[in-house]
Structures are given as structure tokens and as C-alpha cells.
Amino acid sequence: MKILVVDDDPIVVKSCKRILHAEGFEVFTCGSADDALEKMKQCDFDLILMDVKMPKHDGIFLMKEMKKNWPDIPIVVMSGYPTSETIADVTQLGAIQFIPKPFRPDEFMKIMRRVIQKMPMKQIFPTGAGGG
Secondary structure, three states: OEEEEEOOOHHHHHHHHHHHHHOOOEEEEEOOHHHHHHHHHHOOOOEEEEEOOOOOOOHHHHHHHHHHHOOOOOEEEEEOOOOHHHHHHHHHOOOOEEEEOOOOHHHHHHHHHHHHHHOOHHHHOOOOOOOO
């Protein structure tokens, strides 16, 4: 499973990559919405994990662009600003989960496992190796 992590905070990116990689996921990272859009043109991702507050183009911009061009890719949003307004905005745009920052690795993986379990098997095992 290929996961793209988008966050302008290098510590968050490194932490997410370390946690997800240890769980066996193929993890790609970038620090901006613009970089994310470029990477998405080059590679098919199964899941996007992204921040809301980023310089230049924020996560809301990125979500809108993704929904136009890649409407079927699930999006998990993380933010250090877990206001009801932010959560409502990203949920309305199609985020399947919201993760408040900071988070502990065990909390993070508990949420991510729940998200992945809800995904269609073809997204988790695109070659049909998902059994059943």
C-alpha cells in the first residue's frame, strides 16, 4: 500500500514515515500541496495523509484539487488546529478521518488501522492478493 504524507513540518513527516514504514507501508513524503500534486501525477497512491495548515496552498486547496483529479483516493487529515470548523470543513470535502496533532505513535497507528480496515480490498491489495 502506497501512502503519501503531506506536511510542511519535517518532524511530523519524519515521524509519520517512520511509524508507517515500520508497519510495512510504502511511504512517500512531501512538504507542500504543490509538491503533492506533482507526486500524484507521477505515482498512484492508495491513501493520502495530509496537514491542513501549510504555506502558499493549504490542505483545503489540496483536497479540492484531489477531489477534482483523483476523487477515489481516501484522504486522512491531520492538524494541530482541531477546531470544530476545521473538522467540519475537511469532512465536508471528503476526508475519511481527522487526526489531531500532536499524536502518540500508538494512537496514530490505531486510527490508521481503523481507516485501512474500512478501505475496499482492491485498494489495499490491488493485485488481488487480499484473500477473503
